[in-house]
Amino acid sequence: MARPKSATHELQREAILDVAAQCFAQRSYIAASMNDIAAACGTSKARLYHYYRSKEAILFDLLDRYTQHLLVIIGQTEASAQRKNLDDRAALHELIRNFLDQYESSATRHVALLGDTKFLGDVQRELILDRQRDVVSAMTRFLKRAYPQRITAANQTAVTMMLFGMINWTFTWMRPDGPMSYRAFSEEVIAMLERGLA
Structure with missing residues (x-):
């Protein structure tokens, strides 16, 4: 019978992902080792393997969670725009603010998404790329509604x-x-969309 996971198992995994994302951003995914990640987490490599079987498993979980979260932001923005009765431009502006709010707190995860997806296996890479395409499609949809x-x-x-x-x-x-x-930068982006530099 499998041993049940502790109540803090998910919290530990999130903490490992935060540290791993920092290691990947600072050293590169290729250069960072499981030893480096374990040391940065203040734990042993054996303990790290209790949570993740490989560096690629860490990378996939990191990108899987992050891309799902970006899609959640899109869904929440659409729901919020409907609830607040925002027009299409205001909805796009809200999405831009929400994305940049997220980027501020997840820069290292974003680095991994933009630079390290290529290191995943074929099936996992395609899943992450599909999610990225979904994010791009959603932004296109917001833009088309805002500026038909x-x-x-x-x-x-x-x-x-x-x-x-x-x-x-x-x-x-x-x-x-x-x-x-x-x-403040999100407001500059919105102003650029609305008025250009004129």
């Missing part, structure tokens, strides 16, 4: 990726103690 005269079949991919280009790489240059907060 501007977004066409010919330019929708370019405009969607332009928006992601503005927000997805904040971890490379934004700092918590920098001159601009993530919330």
Whole structure:
């Protein structure tokens, strides 16, 4: 009979994922070892193996949870927009704010999503890539509703990726103690969508 998991098992796994994401961001996924992750967690490698059988298993759980969470943010934003009776532009603006709020607290997980998905096995990689496509499709949907005269079949991919280009790489240059907060930056992104630089 299998031993039941402790009440703190999920909390421990989340803590391991946070530390692993930091290790991957600082050293790279390739360079970071299970020993490095265990040491950063303040535990033994044997204890780490109690939670994850391999570094790839850690990476997959990290990306699996993170991409699911991004999809939850989209669903919550849609529900909130309906509840608040927001127009389509306000709903898009809310989604941008919500994404950047998330990016502020999960920069290392976002680094892993953008740079380390390629290290997963075929089946797991395709699942994560499918979720990323779902996120992109949702953003396209929000954009098309917000700017129906501007977004066409010919330019929708370019405009969607332009928006992601503005927000997805904040971890490379934004700092918590920098001159601009993530919330202030979200307002700049919204202003750029609404008015350009004119």
